[in-house]
Amino acid sequence: MSATSDSTTSSTTGTGKTSRKIVLWRHGQTAWNLERRFQGSTDIELTETGVAQARRAARLLASLRPDAIVSSDLRRASATAAELASITGLTVTHDEALRETFAGEWQGLTHDEILEKYGDQYAAWKRGEAVRRGGGELETEVAERAAPVVLAHVDRLPPSGTLVVVSHGGTIRTTIGRLLGLDSYYWEGLGGLSNCCWSVLGEGARGWRLMEHNAGTLPEPVLGDDD
Template sequence: MLTGLDVTHYEGLRETYAGVWQGLTHTEINERYGDQYAAWKRGEPVRRGGGELETEVADRAAPVVLAAADKLGDDGVLVVVSHGGTLRTTIGRLIGLDPVSWESLGGLSNCCWSVLGEGVRGWRLTEHNAGTLPEPVLGDDT
């Protein structure tokens, strides 16, 4: 590895499980599961394709990040690599947003990052989708 740092894999940081939606395009999902797709796009809590709710993703991912952050020293840096949806729900949970507002964070483009810091009043988002010029992210309305 280029940095010499250890990499640890955590099951809790996996991508959102989308049941029968897995592997389908948005067009295919809309054609086959239109009512459910429309409800999800409206921001309703939906088990997309029978899979996970966004709150369930945050329930499994945020504790992984918190536990790892607790092991850091005062000047420590934690790098978390995962999928955009998992990271968005985790960030939303950490900064205390209501789940209905998580979508307002926007997606993460491939190979981009967000930066959070922990202060006396909790977590704070200081950068989001940094690294390249913004580009459409799967699931964003364009």
């Protein structure tokens, strides 16, 4: 799949003076995060710490003056998005296509329990093989449902607009990989996102570029020859 479409690249000049940005923001902390319990599409609420994380991050992200917010409809993501909406006055659009990977029998299990019961499956997944963890979705299937939603909202942005996507670690990683045009084998190389941290994609002359990954502070300009 191409990293861009004609409408996506239309706002970028040959000199890159204007471009749209996508901020992909992971939800705040949940109790299952603390327990290292696989959440997947299970609808888990934020902890008090998670709410505080969302409020702090929202104050930072609001300074980017986002033009739109789209969020997974699961409570941990929608509650995170609501904190940014309350500051910016924007309306959050919820879309179930931005939910975390459905992982079937893995959901609700701790990391150690997954290794004990599904060790071979886990090892194959880590080797980069196409694995339906717990009988659930492939990572490529997650990207196929999530990335088009992100691009559809990007298409509605003004020339230098910013979209905030509030989602989940696995879904964000696969979406970034798809938008960058990376082979799915290499998506794991992007690494995970901490609770309420984000990644930033910006338009470049040849498509989307990863500008920030697993960030908790606002992006700084790249000064030097490799801008």
